[in-house]
Amino acid sequence: xxxxxxxxxxxxxxxxxxxxxxxxxxxxxxxxxxxxxxxxxxxxxxxxxxxxxxxxxxxxxxxxxxxxxxxxxxxxxxxxxxxxxxxxxxxxxxxxxxxxxxxxxxxxxxxxxxxxxxxxxxxxxxxxxxxxxxxxxxxxxxxxxxxxxxxxxxxxxxxxxxxxxxxxxxxxxxxxxxxxxxxxxxxxxxxxxxxxxxxxxxxxxxxxxxxxxxxxxxxxxxxxxxxxxxxxxxxxxxxxxxxxxxxxxxxxxxxxxxxxxxxxxxxxxxxxxxxxxxxxxxxxxxxxxxxxxxxxxxxxxxxxxxxxxxxxxxxxxxxxxxxxxxxxxxxxxxxxxxxxxxxxxxxxxxxxxxxxxxxxxxxxxxxxxxxxxxxxxxxxxxxxxxxxxxxxxxxxxxxxxxxxxxxxxxxxxxxxxxxxxxxxxxxxxxxxxxxxxxx
Amino acid sequence: xxxxxxxxxxxxxxxxxxxxxxxxxxxxxxxxxxxxxxxxxxxxxxxxxxxxxxxxxxxxxxxxxxxxxxxxxxxxxxxxxxxxxxxxxxxxxxxxxxxxxxxxxxxxxxxxxxxxxxxxxxxxxxxxxxxxxxxxxxxxxxxxxxxxxxxxxxxxxxxxxxxxxxxxxxxxxxxxxxxxxxxxxxxxxxxxxxxxxxxxxxxxxxxxxxxxxxxxxxxxxxxxxxxxxxxxxxxxxxxxxxxxxxxxxxxxxxxxxxxxxxxxxxxxxxx
Numbered sequence: 008x009x010x011x012x013x014x015x016x017x018x019x020x021x022x023x024x025x026x027x028x029x030x031x032x033x034x035x036x037x038x039x040x041x042x043x044x045x046x047x048x049x050x051x052x053x054x055x056x057x058x059x060x061x062x063x064x065x066x067x068x069x070x071x072x073x074x075x076x077x078x079x080x081x082x083x084x085x086x087x088x089x090x091x092x093x094x095x096x097x098x099x100x101x102x103x104x105x106x107x108x109x110x111x112x113x114x115x116x117x118x119x120x121x122x123x124x125x126x127x128x129x130x131x132x133x134x135x136x137x138x139x140x141x142x143x144x145x146x147x148x149x150x151x152x153x154x155x156x157x158x159x160x161x162x163x164x165x166x167x168x169x170x171x172x173x174x175x176x177x178x179x180x181x182x183x184x185x186x187x188x189x190x191x192x193x194x195x196x197x198x199x200x201x202x203x204x205x206x207x208x209x210x211x212x213x214x215x216x217x218x219x220x221x222x223x224x225x226x227x228x229x230x231x232x233x234x235x236x237x238x239x240x241x242x243x244x245x246x247x248x249x250x251x252x253x254x255x256x257x258x259x260x261x262x263x264x265x266x267x268x269x270x271x272x273x274x275x276x277x278x279x280x281x282x283x284x285x286x287x288x289x290x291x292x293x294x295x296x297x298x299x300x301x302x303x304x305x306x307x308x309x310x311x312x313x314x315x316x317x318x319x320x321x322x323x324x325x326x327x328x329x330x331x332x333x334x335x336x337x338x339x340x341x342x343x344x345x346x347x348x349x350x351x352x353x354x355x356x357x358x359x360x361x362x363x364x365x366x367x368x369x370x371x372x373x374x375x376x377x378x379x380x381x382x383x384x385x386x387x388x389x390x391x392x393x394x395x396x397x398x399x400x401x402x403x404x405x406x407x408x409x410x411x412x413x414x415x416x417x418x419x420x421x422x423x424x425x426x427x428x429x430x431x432x433x434x435x436x437x438x439x440x441x442x443x444x445x446x
Numbered sequence: 447x448x449x450x451x452x453x454x455x456x457x458x459x460x461x462x463x464x465x466x467x468x469x470x471x472x473x474x475x476x477x478x479x480x481x482x483x484x485x486x487x488x489x490x491x492x493x494x495x496x497x498x499x500x501x502x503x504x505x506x507x508x509x510x511x512x513x514x515x516x517x518x519x520x521x522x523x524x525x526x527x528x529x530x531x532x533x534x535x536x537x538x539x540x541x542x543x544x545x546x547x548x549x550x551x552x553x554x555x556x557x558x559x560x561x562x563x564x565x566x567x568x569x570x571x572x573x574x575x576x577x578x579x580x581x582x583x584x585x586x587x588x589x590x591x592x593x594x595x596x597x598x599x600x601x602x603x604x605x606x607x608x609x610x611x612x613x614x615x616x617x618x619x620x621x622x623x624x625x626x627x628x629x630x631x632x633x634x635x636x637x638x639x640x641x642x643x644x645x646x647x648x649x650x651x652x653x654x655x656x657x658x659x660x661x662x663x664x665x666x667x668x669x670x671x672x673x674x675x676x677x678x679x680x681x682x683x684x685x686x687x688x689x690x691x692x693x694x695x696x697x698x699x700x701x702x703x704x705x706x707x708x709x710x711x712x713x714x715x716x717x
Contacts, residue, residue, distance in 0.1 A: 179471065182613065194603070199619050292680075292681045
């Protein structure tokens with residue numbers, strides 16, 4: 008939204024933010040995939056919302072789990088949210104009835120709080136996920152470059168990006184691995200440290216194993232070998248991931264080479280026996296081996312777990328780690344919420360400072376208007392007043408207004424308690440009928 | 447003056463511990479740098495404290511138990527900071543700095559500062575001998591801490607109950623390398639220290655007191671740590687077993703530094 012800056016004497020500064028949208032909690036996948044905005048559509052929608060006078064500033068945030076419109080209402084004021092919903096419905100050509108109960112609508116502080124929670128990853132399907140911050144930054148930067156943002160949305164989106172960064176840096180909300188594949192790789196890092204230059208052997212070519220390989224590649228794993236019953240499939244995965252394919256018959260020969268072993272062979276039982284791994288560790292001169300067993304039934308013999316310098320994690324162990332991490336992330340929510348509250352307070356302070364400055368100007372205009380009316384009225388009855396005396400009366404009444412206005416102005420701008428300041432602004436508007444006066 | 451410097455360095459060690467502990471939960475680069483900076487500041491202040499003490503008692507700072515313990519803490523701090531920079535690893539700081547804080551805080555209680563006595567003339571060679579041996583003890587103490595962390599980390603990894611600080615601790619491989627580096631420092635310092643001690647004694651008396659319990663235990667320390675270094679790269683000992691051996695070796699160091707110094711040796715009772 009934009010701050011409604013006004014030419015002298017026109018309209019008070021009232022900062023309002025509106026948000027409508029849906030996410031994975033309110034809408035099923037079938038609906039979410041119909042309300043996605045491509046980057047081009049997001050810019051077009053923001054332009055349309057502004058052209059139609061529904062919003063003065065607009066940002067569209069669209070990810071696989073949410074489609075949201077953020078904006079600063081123009082003249083439409085409180086009805087902006089309804090107009091935004093109508094626009095959302097017509098833009099995606101979905102009847103309003105179908106969207107009923109699927110869209111959420113937030114105004115003012117609650118809209119800002121929602122954005123901050125989104126940036127912090129608290130509103131994500133996977134608590135604390137990092138991708139949303141990049142997506143939010145992308146949506147904001149695109150809108151900023153396109154010119155559809157203004158001082159208010161700039162303020163809250165920059166605040167949201169800061170909240171997102173702080174929550175990830177200062178809390179554990181996004182700190183620990185939340186997928187089985189990543190948990191396996193992170194645990195390997197607990198043994199070997201930096202994985203650059205280390206080697207891995209993938210036994211079998213299941214889908215989760217592919218994810219593990221991707222994480223290993225991202226961490227600069229040195230060498231990668233893939234062994235599979237079907238050599239073609241091994242070669243395909245090796246080509247895809249930049250490794251070497253090995254024939255199934257050579258498994259015994261290569262099992263002693265890698266630091267990390269990922270086993271993911273479907274429906275076969277133990278393909279890596281205790282004796283095989285014992286020989287592998289001996290061939291490595293006792294250097295540790297980290298084994299991730301993703302197979303069901305297990306691909307690594309259970310009695311191998313007791314081998315010295317062998318760290319074995321099966322699918323249940325990794326699931327347990329992920330579950331512990333999930334709980335640990337959830338326990339960090341109050342700390343993240345506290346950071347959000349801190350940034351919300353900053354936003355509110357900024358908002359109240361702008362509105363306080365505005366209300367003092369409004370009151371000054373109000374008093375001056377009535378002073379002029381009274382002076383004109385009364386002096387017309389007092390014929391014997393000289394021009395010097397008239398000027399003096401004008402000067403005295405002007406000074407009187409300034410003196411009367413000074414204490415509330417000071418209190419509104421520097422007084423303690425944000426809530427009190429905002430309440431004071433509302434009371435003054437109401438008592439002096441400033442909003443009606445402008446209208 | 448020395449008293450104030452000591453208090454100030456203790457405070458800095460304390461604050462650096464808070465920063466190091468905080469890194470385990472919130473790993474900010476600036477916080478890590480602050481922790482290292484505070485530790486470096488504390489070490490610098492403690493150096494000036496030791497210098498002041500030396501001026502006050504007109505001899506080396508280890509002339510009494512207080513000075514000796516203070517020198518040990520200072521060298522432990524220096525060795526840790528050196529390893530931290532060399533291995534680019536700060537997460538062990540949360541375990542080393544509290545030891546420094548407790549050790550220095552206990553100094554005042556266990557070994558109050560004594561009235562200065564006219565020191566016997568012993569020369570620079572003797573000063574290097576004592577300082578290098580104390581440095582070796584400090585380095586072995588550090589390897590002990592690192593080995594304990596290794597053993598805890600290994601146990602946690604096998605138990606699969608991974609608490610929050612676990613994800614911030616150094617990897618087993620890093621802990622192993624840091625412990626070995628620390629033992630290398632200790633062995634180097636101890637070997638040099640022993641050689642200097644032998645030269646100094648030969649100059650003084652024309653012979654060597656090989657039968658002195660301190661000399662015997664010191665040679666045993668050299669042997670057990672060399673054995674550790676050798677075994678820690680062997681197929682059957684590499685890893686947790688070597689870490690356990692390293693931790694056990696420190697018991698002999700502790701025995702040498704306390705019991706032997708206080709009760710068994712006459713020749714090495716320099717305070």
